[in-house]
Amino acid sequence: MPIEILMPALSPTMEEGTLSKWLKKEGDSVKSGDVIAEIETDKATMEVEAVDEGTIGKLLIPEGSENIKVNTPIAVLLADGEDASAASAPPAKDEHSVLEAAKNGSGESGSAPAMNGAAVPAAPAAIKAEIASDPDIPAGTEFVTMTVREALRDAMAEEMRRDADVFVIGEEVAEYQGAYKITQGLLQEFGADRVIDTPITEHGFAGLATGAALAGLKPIVEFMTFNFAMQAMDQIINSAAKTLYMSGGQLGASIVFRGPNGAASRVGAQHSQDYSAWYSQIPGLKVVVPYTAADAKGLLKAAIRDPNPVVFLENEIIYGHSFEVPKLDDFVLPIGKARIHKAGKDVTIVSFGIGMSYAIKAAEQLAAEGIDAELIDLRTLRPMDIDTVIASVKKTGRCVTVEEGWPQNSVGSEIASQLMEKAFDYLDAPVLKVTGKDVPMPYAANLEKLALPTVGEVIAAVKAVTYR
Amino acid sequence: MAVAKSQVGSKAASTDGRKPAARAAKASSARTAGAKSSIAEFSRDEEFAAYREMLLIRRFEEKAGQMYGMGLIHGFCHLYIGQEAVVVGMQLAIRNGEDQVITGYRDHGHMLATGMDPKGVMAELTGRRDGYSRGKGGSMHMFSIEKQFFGGHGIVGAQVSLGTGLAFANRYRKNDRVTLTYFGDGAANQGQVYESFNMAELWKLPVIYIIENNRYAMGTSVSRSSAQTDFSKRGLSFNIPGEQVDGMDVRAVRAAGERAVEWCRTGKGPYILEMQTYRYRGHSMSDPAKYRSKDEVQKMRTEHDPIEQVRLRLIDKGWASEDDLKKVDAEVRDIVNEAADFAQNSPEPDASELWTDILK
Ligand SMILES: Cc1ncc(C[n+]2csc(CCOP(=O)(O)OP(=O)(O)O)c2C)c(N)n1
Ligand SMILES: [Mg+2]
Numbered sequence: 134m135p136i137e138i139l140m141p142a143l144s145p146t147m148e149e150g151t152l153s154k155w156l157k158k159e160g161d162s163v164k165s166g167d168v169i170a171e172i173e174t175d176k177a178t179m180e181v182e183a184v185d186e187g188t189i190g191k192l193l194i195p196e197g198s199e200n201i202k203v204n205t206p207i208a209v210l211l212a213d214g215e216d217a218s219a220a221s222a223p224p225a226k227d228e229h230s231v232l233e234a235a236k237n238g239s240g241e242s243g244s245a246p247a248m249n250g251a252a253v254p255a256a257p258a259a260i261k262a263e264i265a266s267d268p269d270i271p272a273g274t275e276f277v278t279m280t281v282r283e284a285l286r287d288a289m290a291e292e293m294r295r296d297a298d299v300f301v302i303g304e305e306v307a308e309y310q311g312a313y314k315i316t317q318g319l320l321q322e323f324g325a326d327r328v329i330d331t332p333i334t335e336h337g338f339a340g341l342a343t344g345a346a347l348a349g350l351k352p353i354v355e356f357m358t359f360n361f362a363m364q365a366m367d368q369i370i371n372s373a374a375k376t377l378y379m380s381g382g383q384l385g386a387s388i389v390f391r392g393p394n395g396a397a398s399r400v401g402a403q404h405s406q407d408y409s410a411w412y413s414q415i416p417g418l419k420v421v422v423p424y425t426a427a428d429a430k431g432l433l434k435a436a437i438r439d440p441n442p443v444v445f446l447e448n449e450i451i452y453g454h455s456f457e458v459p460k461l462d463d464f465v466l467p468i469g470k471a472r473i474h475k476a477g478k479d480v481t482i483v484s485f486g487i488g489m490s491y492a493i494k495a496a497e498q499l500a501a502e503g504i505d506a507e508l509i510d511l512r513t514l515r516p517m518d519i520d521t522v523i524a525s526v527k528k529t530g531r532c533v534t535v536e537e538g539w540p541q542n543s544v545g546s547e548i549a550s551q552l553m554e555k556a557f558d559y560l561d562a563p564v565l566k567v568t569g570k571d572v573p574m575p576y577a578a579n580l581e582k583l584a585l586p587t588v589g590e591v592i593a594a595v596k597a598v599t600y601r
Numbered sequence: 602m603a604v605a606k607s608q609v610g611s612k613a614a615s616t617d618g619r620k621p622a623a624r625a626a627k628a629s630s631a632r633t634a635g636a637k638s639s640i641a642e643f644s645r646d647e648e649f650a651a652y653r654e655m656l657l658i659r660r661f662e663e664k665a666g667q668m669y670g671m672g673l674i675h676g677f678c679h680l681y682i683g684q685e686a687v688v689v690g691m692q693l694a695i696r697n698g699e700d701q702v703i704t705g706y707r708d709h710g711h712m713l714a715t716g717m718d719p720k721g722v723m724a725e726l727t728g729r730r731d732g733y734s735r736g737k738g739g740s741m742h743m744f745s746i747e748k749q750f751f752g753g754h755g756i757v758g759a760q761v762s763l764g765t766g767l768a769f770a771n772r773y774r775k776n777d778r779v780t781l782t783y784f785g786d787g788a789a790n791q792g793q794v795y796e797s798f799n800m801a802e803l804w805k806l807p808v809i810y811i812i813e814n815n816r817y818a819m820g821t822s823v824s825r826s827s828a829q830t831d832f833s834k835r836g837l838s839f840n841i842p843g844e845q846v847d848g849m850d851v852r853a854v855r856a857a858g859e860r861a862v863e864w865c866r867t868g869k870g871p872y873i874l875e876m877q878t879y880r881y882r883g884h885s886m887s888d889p890a891k892y893r894s895k896d897e898v899q900k901m902r903t904e905h906d907p908i909e910q911v912r913l914r915l916i917d918k919g920w921a922s923e924d925d926l927k928k929v930d931a932e933v934r935d936i937v938n939e940a941a942d943f944a945q946n947s948p949e950p951d952a953s954e955l956w957t958d959i960l961k
Contacts, residue, residue, distance in 0.1 A: 337796025344766020
């Protein structure tokens with residue numbers, strides 16, 4: 134049966150083209166791979182190669198013709214023994230229409246349901262509905278005072294005892310005991326096979342660890358600080374976060390990327406960036422930013438067990454802060470659940486990580502002035518527990534967000550936007566953001582102080598939204 | 602005009618100063634890892650199997666190109682035509698389904714060689730629900746845990762660190778599996794490749810780095826991009842042994858592959874194989890390939906074609922008649938046509954798929 138040669142699409146965007154030149158004429162024989170014509174696309178002149186063998190029976194489109202739509206028959210190829218009269222035989226109709234149908238995404242064959250114009254289905258509620266509350270802490274549970282540093286170390290050690298697939302990898306995590314001493318003692322307990330010092334090679338070891346996670350291990354990747362994880366950003370986002378989706382659910386990465394994030398103190402612009410908002414934008418990641426030692430412990434344990442990639446943002450300044458942590462055998466907290474740090478009725482202050490330290494001090498001073506603030510510690514930025522924020526704002530009618538990161542497209546910007554959509558009628562004042570200033574972090578002591586948010590700014594914002 | 606634009610930078614294409622692939626089978630390495638210069642001949646059955654596998658990839662890719670032309674496949678689609686001997690030869694050197702394979706975006710051949718179902722691969726190319734990634738990955742992103750194929754990666758060089766991590770997992774678990782990590786001559790200039798080389802040798806990871814040197818990264822020839830064009834030496838400063846291999850000769854590939862596998866399985870660390878090969882088609886479907894001469898392509902096709910080489914040996918040795926080979930051709934065409942039909946008739950993914958597989 135004669136084969137129709139169709140006007141081919143030769144680039145992702147081509148819809149039509151010019152048939153600039155025939156390189157074969159009627160009666161010529163062609164082999165697979167022979168160039169038969171030249172076509173001008175929207176981008177370039179391209180050669181059309183024959184796919185099948187045969188003899189050119191008829192050229193249906195004269196050379197020089199413009200605006201030939203993709204898939205228009207341009208020639209007829211005859212198989213051995215067929216004569217030219219077969220060339221006028223009607224084209225193989227059924228096959229062609231199936232192709233057309235498939236291309237248009239519709240058609241009787243029912244093979245390809247129409248998508249064009251179909252409304253995008255809303256995110257199923259299940260994605261966010263299933264997050265459990267914090268576990269009940271049994272009455273009489275002993276609380277011990279410990280630093281965030283110790284809590285993080287204990288979380289890793291407990292999970293490593295529990296699961297042999299968990300290992301720690303990063304710069305100075307083993308022999309040096311951690312650049313910030315978070316991995317103290319892990320090498321001694323778990324050995325060099327599971328506590329692994331790397332060369333200074335963030336891109337490489339983030340990729341290596343992600344590969345190990347694809348193979349089913351559960352790496353904890355420590356970045357000396359998240360500033361250096363910019364070198365590894367591609368592997369975190371393009372490999373760790375997207376593979377589950379790109380594989381249709383076949384293959385994912387259970388991996389934690391953790392380390393200190395944000396400004397330390399007097400270390401200048403390249404060592405002082407807050408990446409909270411950056412990572413919180415990426416579907417396929419979970420992003421945790423704990424403040425208290427209890428949250429650091431319970432959430433890191435959850436992050437290590439989580440089958441998804443989790444970016445776990447710590448803060449150098451609060452490593453040494455002490456908090457009460459319940460003494461329980463297995464204290465695991467839910468990722469994706471905010472915590473009401475302090476209930477109140479006049480205004481909602483939303484923060485996370487070190488931002489909480491400004492918020493807490495501000496709330497104390499505000500209380501002395503008769504303003505009763507509700508403090509929400511988001512703890513997780515992705516998935517964000519916006520419901521808890523909305524419920525609070527419905528009560529208080531006012532909201533201030535606090536973070537050290539830059540103002541544009543900040544976490545606060547996201548909260549303000551969500552409140553506009555979901556709690557507009559409950560707002561008695563615009564949502565205000567307190568953020569780091571829109572500048573690289575300066576070194577000088579006075580300038581650094583100015584660049585960071587202050588308790589005073591939080592208080593001023595609260596007074597503005599409460600009209601005091 | 603468009604024509605002129607596509608010709609920019611098309612300096613003489615054959616200036617990369619490389620030996621013709623067919624003469625380059627000798628090992629030139631940092632350390633000699635027992636390289637042999639003579640090629641182990643294939644038995645009749647082996648030749649037949651290699652012929653069939655390579656032909657399957659060739660015909661599949663031709664079909665994919667044709668379907669792209671018909672608007673059934675969209676986006677980036679990188680064909681493997683010309684390079685078939687590399688994956689087929691390497692696959693003959695490993696334990697299929699146990700040893701891992703990972704590569705970049707020019708991945709259809711690797712998937713077929715590991716035994717993934719042509720129907721599922723083609724249905725992914727058409728973006729349908731029966732594709733390996735249920736239509737959510739496309740040409741560059743498919744995976745099969747069953748076949749230990751780990752993708753399918755679109756960022757040039759990323760698979761090198763990932764593959765090193767697969768090998769790390771083998772060492773961590775103390776098994777004796779090896780990982781084949783494929784990448785291009787262009788990818789070989791990425792920083793993370795060398796970060797990975799360093800860690801792999803430092804920790805003696807069982808990974809074979811297979812550099813598929815097809816002479817071009819898109820339109821940039823090796824000589825225009827690489828200070829060291831002998832890729833087998835790229836591991837030199839890490840003490841990783843390497844060989845240049847005639848990647849158009851499936852026997853040479855398997856032989857080198859076996860040496861590399863032996864090296865890795867016995868705990869000696871990584872190994873580099875530079876496969877000297879050639880792609881006949883453009884970089885992707887939209888590449889007018891003005892950076893090289895027609896003669897260059899034609900010469901490779903007629904003098905070094907990996908499939909033709911096997912075909913001639915089968916005939917010369919009296920191991921197969923033209924009719925026997927036609928039978929194989931027909932079989933392969935049937936498989937490919939079936940895959941194409943399947944891929945056109947499989948429905949698009951359900952709209953609800955938009956929201957699934959983001960988190961587990
Ligand atoms: C990090 C990155 N940079 C650029 C690209 C665009 N790109 C895709 S393939 C390619 C050429 C790669 O050539 P090579 O590694 O030789 O592989 P080949 O295509 O020849 O198989 C480029 C530049 C990309 N995908 N990723
Ligand atoms: Mg290349």
